[in-house]
Amino acid sequence: xxxxxxxxxxxxxxxxxxxxxxxxxRSAPGTVEDTYVRVSLDAIADAGLTPRDIDGLLMPxxxxxxxxVLEDFLDITPAYTGLVNVxxxxxxSLVMTAALMVASGVATNVLCVTARHDNSRSGxxxxxxxxxxxxxxxxxxxxxxxxxxGSLTPPALYAxxxxxxxxxxxxxxxDHLAEVAIxxxxxxxxxxxxxxxxxxxxxxxxxxxxxxxxxxxxxxxxITDGGAAVIVTTSERARDLRRTPVAIAGFAxxxxxxxxxLTNRLVIDEIGLERAAPVAYAMxxxxxxxxxxxxxxxxxxxVVIKQLEILGFCEPGEGGDYVMxxxxxxxxxxxxxxxxxLLSQGHMSGMNHIVEAVRQLRGDAGRAQVADAHAGVVTxxxxxGDAAMLVLTS
Amino acid sequence: MxxxxxxxDVREKLGPRFAKPxxxxxxxxxxxxxxxxxxxxxxxxxxxGLKRWLPTPVCRRCWSMNSLWTEISRDGVVHSWTRIHxxxxxxxxDEVPYQVAIVEMLEGVRLLGTIPMSFRDQLETGLEVxxxxxxxxxxxxxxxxxxxxxxxxxxxxxxxx
Numbered sequence: 001x002x003x004x005x006x007x008x009x010x011x012x013x014x015x016x017x018x019x020x021x022x023x024x025x026r027s028a029p030g031t032v033e034d035t036y037v038r039v040s041l042d043a044i045a046d047a048g049l050t051p052r053d054i055d056g057l058l059m060p061x062x063x064x065x066x067x068x069v070l071e072d073f074l075d076i077t078p079a080y081t082g083l084v085n086v087x088x089x090x091x092x093s094l095v096m097t098a099a100l101m102v103a104s105g106v107a108t109n110v111l112c113v114t115a116r117h118d119n120s121r122s123g124x125x126x127x128x129x130x131x132x133x134x135x136x137x138x139x140x141x142x143x144x145x146x147x148x149x150g151s152l153t154p155p156a157l158y159a160x161x162x163x164x165x166x167x168x169x170x171x172x173x174x175d176h177l178a179e180v181a182i183x184x185x186x187x188x189x190x191x192x193x194x195x196x197x198x199x200x201x202x203x204x205x206x207x208x209x210x211x212x213x214x215x216x217x218x219x220x221x222x223i224t225d226g227g228a229a230v231i232v233t234t235s236e237r238a239r240d241l242r243r244t245p246v247a248i249a250g251f252a253x254x255x256x257x258x259x260x261x262l263t264n265r266l267v268i269d270e271i272g273l274e275r276a277a278p279v280a281y282a283m284x285x286x287x288x289x290x291x292x293x294x295x296x297x298x299x300x301x302x303v304v305i306k307q308l309e310i311l312g313f314c315e316p317g318e319g320g321d322y323v324m325x326x327x328x329x330x331x332x333x334x335x336x337x338x339x340x341x342l343l344s345q346g347h348m349s350g351m352n353h354i355v356e357a358v359r360q361l362r363g364d365a366g367r368a369q370v371a372d373a374h375a376g377v378v379t380x381x382x383x384x385g386d387a388a389m390l391v392l393t394s
Numbered sequence: 395m396x397x398x399x400x401x402x403d404v405r406e407k408l409g410p411r412f413a414k415p416x417x418x419x420x421x422x423x424x425x426x427x428x429x430x431x432x433x434x435x436x437x438x439x440x441x442x443g444l445k446r447w448l449p450t451p452v453c454r455r456c457w458s459m460n461s462l463w464t465e466i467s468r469d470g471v472v473h474s475w476t477r478i479h480x481x482x483x484x485x486x487x488d489e490v491p492y493q494v495a496i497v498e499m500l501e502g503v504r505l506l507g508t509i510p511m512s513f514r515d516q517l518e519t520g521l522e523v524x525x526x527x528x529x530x531x532x533x534x535x536x537x538x539x540x541x542x543x544x545x546x547x548x549x550x551x552x553x554x555x
Contacts, residue, residue: 135413142415142422149494159476167519210479263496264504
């Protein structure tokens, strides 16, 4: 149970003061090590710092590069180094952890960094393994993978959630899903770092191949080479740095019940955001009406609709109608995934959502800039429903 | 039965296998050994009696670490499902599409299994199904589900009453 009184005292105590981001692509130059270093240096320079100023390092647990190796490359010796293990919720969770680190005095300038060369590593996203029968599984995997379903088939996991959502609310049509895909792509078309910038039509959505019903190819995020990093420091120190700071007003992490087993979770489409959102809103003293934009983790179109409901932008079961009213668009009720999201900008584990929120709040979001953007929400969504949420303000 | 005929039968019922269970895994071996005898075993708390699946080292109700294996029925209802068209591994290209369902069994636990494509038009949430056993050539038996027959449904209603 969160201690809201104590949390509220930390609202705005930490700030995002720098970011680094590569273009997102199917094939990045160099190695993933190069990308880790590049975005780290860029974020540090953007903040007006040098690598020696970094005394905290946070990376997601699935990092291709152990933190010690990055420390060796940069020749830094952080007072605290940590890995966060909540899948796609890790990026927002890194920022939350960094805010706690600087607020407590454990560290002063924390580098949060992620990079992945998933296309280059696996060859067009396909797994390199040729013969499934050569894999021997134990535990959970031994009970799921023999049936052709499990950690190797992410769209099929989320399809199970979507099916329960459809069963409960009697809605979630291809119109709803297509609107998320098309609008997100339209935003990516405005973003110079985006992997997919060609607008898509409804006919193209409808003719994209089925992956795991109800999802088509264009309901699924891209697989990406690239990297992104941010720097978190105290708000006092942030005032002396070169960039306009972005305040971390609220944060929370949340897990669904039975986070490791989707099949026997009482409510299969339960997500951790149901626990995280009330805490992050309360900490930041924020309501949905106070937000100017949202960067919502979008590994699949459906999870955007689900999270919009949990975030309070519409009632449960009404997310489809909400997006059909143009709610996600730059001129809509709440511009959402203004960079093109995981669906079209790139799958940088949601660190790209945090970078975009910083850009919006600095007024640097280019053609996707939301006028008078002073408050935004970022979500992360990992594995089978893990969540992290940030409320950011300028 | 020739090998090729059997392979086709496997694909039609079960789709691809991404991995084989380790026969030496104490967590899953009792379940797979029972499947080979065409029985379904799940875990049960030895202290409070709560039936549970997937297997865990501890009861979520009383936190007892003592557990037993107990046989359950073959009857259930489709709780959620998807039809998979993507060959997530290149080696499974010839095995798509296939259908996977999460089936809520009479006893309350949910099992994963495939639904043969021949029942494509019947597959929906709430469909009453019955577990079937497919013996693979390599000594492994897997579950698949088929829509319950009228006779099976009637027998089940009588049992429930």
